Amino acid sequence: MTAAQADLPTDLQAKFREMPEGLRLDSPDVADGAAIWRIARDSKVLDLNSSYSYLLWCRDFAATSVVARDTGGEPVGFMTGYLRPDKPRTLVVWQVAVDHAQRGRGLAGALLDGLAAKVAARPGFDALETTISPGNTASERLFTSFAERHGARVERTVLFDAALFPGDDGGHEPEVLYDIAPLFR
DSSP states (O other), X not given: OOHHHHTSOHHHHTTSOOOOTTOEEEOOOGGGHHHHHHXXXXXXXXXOOOHHHHHHHHHHSGGGXXXXXXXXXXXXXXXXXXXXXTEEEEEEEEEEEEOGGGTTSXXXXXXXXXXXXXXXXXXXXXXXXXXXXXXXXXXXXXXXXHHHHTTOEEEEEEEEOGGGSOGGGSSOOOEEEEEEEOOOO
């Protein structure tokens, strides 16, 4: 159990996944930016941002992001997020990726639970949003099982239709918004 999870009321603690053995949850720092960029690139499914953006993310959004570290302290998975400026009680999960060698161990679920617990330490957090492209069944399962574990509803709507993406983007699929709430009530 992470320190953030231990700070939650006892009835909520049981709803959170433990980190897989040999891994620990941590906040990212700027030195993790290159490793996080490589994990995102190697996923072959994420929209890869510039390496510079991952450095900024680790600096400016560390409070709403997490990394999983192996025994040597190297990042082997990450989840980035931010609080919506117009809905500060809502955490938006931007990206999640797990190193190929760590897949199948429940790490993505542990990252999501760890990030939610970290943000839940702030008063008022009660909703989570993310977008998922149609057919990304792994992400669909990750977020719907999170909602089930925490007794929240999931509402799905198209946030960005495919036509909104530039033509040189390789035919980007629509992004479906998953609105998960209420949380931690």
